[in-house]
Amino acid sequence: MGYALTTMAESSVVIANAFHHVAWGTPISVYFWLVGASAGSFVISSFGWVFGIKRYKPLAMTASLQAIVLLLIVPILLIWDLGKPVRFIYLMLPGYWHSTGPMAWGSLLIFSYPISMIVYVWFVMKNDLFWAKTTGIIAIVLAISTHWYTGVVMELNPGRFINHTALAPLLFLTGAFISGIGLLILILWVQNMIVAVKKRIDWSLMEEMAQYMMYGIVFDCFLLFLEFMQTFYGNQHELEGHETVLMGIFRFPYLWLELVIGLIIPFFILVSPLKRNKYGIILASFLVAIGVYGMRVWWVMGGQYMQTFF
């Protein structure tokens, strides 16, 4: 052993290099989280009107309003994050629009999705079943697309080994689904405390949503497992990216926040008898919602992190 150590040539050490910033940081991760939660809650909102599951009709309003409000914060974040905020308009000007840039489609989606939601909500308020359903379908496609594209934006960077996977949009969508539900449950819980007894949403509905959330968690774990397989059995960059970046610098958001707090603990809550307990569900919802934020952090920044030394 000692012999092996002394004869082993030391590999090179980098003694000087330029430094690089992580170009997409916290504002972007918050934005991904909000877009996701918005899309997730909108999916729930559409259960009643679009898919005709009657018992979901009462919460459609709250869910879509939540989706709209979350989405209203998004452009503000995005625009102020630009180096030149005024120029956000270029993203939609015909002479500028660049069809191969995922960001270009994304910006169209981000602006059309809230509009379609508002139209949908308007018909919901007017109780117009046909138009609510029609606009709801459009809106739900846009909702999913809006979030799907955030995955694509990250995915189409061949140099970022952690992000460059076709699973990216699915991971994003699953995360969106569960965090959307989590947030919705929290909001409905608060709403129930405020509004008249008659207007309160029935807890059995929450329990049901919590079960959907549980299925989402399972699916998310499955996707993460696939990711894990790829990084582990993939090339050295992927493996090291997982080992030194995710398990190193992003250990807290990755391992603790997302996996343990955001998935494993809620999963056990939701399969245990606690799933019938109001506070159990609330706790699980809360954990899922913040857990997904952990994923947004490592996903956005972790993928760029290793390269800042290259």
Next chain:
Amino acid sequence: MASDNNKKSSSENGKTETKNHRRTYGIQTPGTKGIAGTKRYAMVVDLRKCIGCMSCVVACKSEFGVPLGVWRTWVKVSDKGTYPNTKRMFMPRLCNHCDYPVCVRNCPTQATFKHKDGFVLQRYNRCIGCRTCIVACPYNARHILPAKRSDKNLPYEVVDKCTFCFHRVKKGLVPACVQACVGGARIFGDLNDPKSEIARIVAGETVTVLKPELGTQPSVFYIGADWEMMDETHSYNNRTVQLKQEFNDFKRNHVVDGYGDIVEGESTMRQVGKNMGDFLNSIPHKASEVVKAFKKLLFE
């Protein structure tokens, strides 16, 4: 005089050429390697001759007034081996002016484009500073310009990168870094011209490019590159403590749009919080920029 030149060159171009040009910054650009009638400017860096003098870095920085904390070109240095069999290696880096530039494909506003003579260039007036291209570039070749720089007439808070010294090459000069290169390690020319020095070297010597597996088709070729230096993961895992400390200083003190830096050794989530604080701090400045822009639009 110079603008005359431009007019002439555009009229000389003729119709077919014009079409060609449009394509260069529309959808994914066709490569220019080996295409008759186009040039493909490229650089060879002969690492046997690179002495790490950083003349290229200073020449480039002075040429463009590049602000502190960002680089169009830089030189990576590493030590290899155990005492007394130790070697030092230098590797200059810059934009590869890829023939398949990921940055161009991902830019939402066509602000970055591929010139038909091989340059990948920026249009500062189009760039919105979204930094998609920075994330897309596998070589760290791009940077966002800080809000404050020496010459306030030069662009700021947009993305910039090496231009292969377009303005000099157009005037028949080699790029500034090639001009300055003490070791004579940097060689520049037209790869499509079989008689050029660079075409001879690329054809005749063993050259490598960075991350060939990504298929970006770089136009910067290296002679004598060390695999460890070319390897991203290796660089990440083998940094000196001093470099880590320096990098942390950099992250603490050099705040530009992006807000994604994590200081190593400090709580990650606290850093995330600090980033958000920096972001919120930047809003008043940006708001004043917006007001300025509207004033300009309305009153000038």
Next chain:
Amino acid sequence: MGNGWPIYANILLREKSVPKINRRDFLKAGTAITTAVACPGIVTSMELELGGSDFHQIRTFHPRERNPYLCTMCPYFDGGFTYGEAGRIMKVEGNPDHIASRGKFCSKGLASFFSAVDPDRILAPLKRVGARGEGKWEEISWEQAIKEVSEKVEQAMKVGADTVCLNEGAFKETGTIRFMDTIGSRSVVRSRFPSVSSTTKQMVLKKALGVDFVLPDLEHTKYVLSFGGNILETAFPLAQRLTDGIVNNRLKLVTFDVRLSNTAGKSNEWIPVFPGSDGIVAMTMANVIMQEGLADTGFIDRWTNLSSKALAKGLAKYTPAIAEQASGVPAESIRRIAIEFASEKSGAIFTQNGISYHQNSVDNEMACFLLSVITGNIDNKGGNCLPRQFDIASFKPVPAKKGSVVRKLNHSFPFEVKEGSRKVQVLFNHMSNPVYSSPASSVWREVLKDESQIPFIVDFSPFMSETSELADIILPDVVATERDDVASSPTALLPWASMTIPGVKPQGKVQDVRITLKKIIEALDPDGTRGMKKYWDFANTREWVKKEVEATRGLEDGYKKLKSSGVWPDYGKIDLTTRQIMNKGQPITGEYNTYTKSGFKTASGKIEIKIPVWTPNPRHAQMQPNEFVLSTFKVAYHTNSMTSNLKYLSEIWHSNPLWINKQTAAKLGIGDGGLVRVTSDAGYMVTKAWLTQGIHPQVVGMSTSVGRSAYGRVAQADPDAELAFPGSGQQNDPDIDENIWWRDTGINPNDIIPISLDPETGVQTWNDTVVTVTPAEAGDQYGDIKADNDRHFAIYKKMLGKV
């Protein structure tokens, strides 16, 4: 929305019209395009020029105004151009047709023009208010400044002209020596000698060869031995030839150094030696070469004062085994390298401070020089050539008083003042910064601060250096881009001179030191009756330069050409591919073996060698396991204390952790990046350790040029600092205010480096200092420095006893 770059925008947007590069454009822009056939079989078509013009990168590619420029950041004096725009220098570049620089400037040269627009620069005469060193200044007029200074000089001259002292650091004479001669003072001390050679090398070569430098012909050589020199970091005109030789000529480079400098790191072989032991290695190699019959005995017998037999006999006692013991270099390596070197057709030797800053430096230099002599590698192709250079002459020189001590280093100056053996009334300081760069700099600080020891201090520095801070009056000089200048340096096989013609007016109220001195002389001798004024008969500095050129042998007719193109003679144009200077299709080369015509410039016309003697340093023999030799070295990106406020340079290099061998550090329990206490005989400092595979186990290393306690916001990485003096900050640089990202600015070791002069040369033996390195103690903070001046003084006294 187009914040000031609409024109560029237009150019790129109008396309249709992305500008196309065509041959006509550059034919128009460039000067004549040389078509050259470089080597057979290769048709070149490098259609781009290597320099000589410049354009704005955005504003419609405007051509910039070009003026000749000569870099004075180091004694190599490379020639180039400044490129200006609207009264401001935008950049500098080497002149591609300059035979030595061939268009290449090092990073310091390229950044040098920033000194002119440095926002921390002193732009008007300053007078201290408050106590000396307190850092309070007021701006005064030049009239007042000249009046005050000349009055003080007048008073001092009444006591004795020698009480007016000059501490000089310039790489070349810029009027200060003439001033001292004019007023009849012999008190000149120097912080460095004006030459590209190290001090000891100058002395040794002067005796042996009659000249003070030898130029290794690196482009043509097959083998290079470098002893204690760092070609790739400190000698750039040579460095570019070395890389050409490495690739084109496949030379072998062997570097003897105590640490892995960039040169050592790029060498075919790096041989770590124990400090100060290069001499015995070289002697041994010489012995091996003689023994093996590889020496050029014909050359030795014909051209040296010793016979080859006598030489062989004298060297015989230096066997590889003995050398291995003293130097740690394996006997087998010494033998092998010696044989390799002597077997090649040609070989060159390069030596510098690494071997000449030691107690035994004279013998070290002589031993290394012997290697060239015995292999006949003197003034031959690929060997060490005699310098070809114009000696820029002093026009109408002042007859110097007998005993003018121009060639004396300043290291003992503060001790002499302190002990009273040197009386100083007025101290002029020019281009020197002893409070930062001399040994025992804490003693300098103490002495300069004490008004009773030196009543009046005048500094010419354009920047507030550690020394300027202690001055009473600062008369700011111009910087290189603003100075009319001419210079020559022995860096090529043909002599050359280059010139600076300032393209811009000096900033603020600064004034060339020559004009300042002229005004002082005029104040001292208003009507010329004291015989001083007649030596200062020039209208302006351009005229001064003209007179110098006309007085210089071989350069008499060069002024006109120098003024227009910056270099003279005009040897040809650079080839675009081979980067050789070409004349009529042929690369120009120097003449070799010049000595065969008229002999060497020594009394005997032969090389006067002495058989070197090996004397080990007794202190080094007693070193304990935690004792090390401290080596302080220069880096490629700074010149001594001149460059640390240049932002692009300090961005590259701003801190100097202590290099320590990884294995040794492990034994001492020192971790990478951990704090260590470095203790010398005169004090201690606390710094960070850098564990490396690139340093001798008994050596620790630290770079100089950083660790500034003054000089400006960039040097100190303190962007928020307020400037202590008025008249500056004319053009604030937002880049400096906002974007300086580094905070660690290193430590200056000179406070704790005790004085220790080589008895033969009077040179500080920088590379002999012994220090103890231990992990930092409780309460130690990074950057703590404690120097004990009494100890410094005691060491000085002890040294005097020995000398």
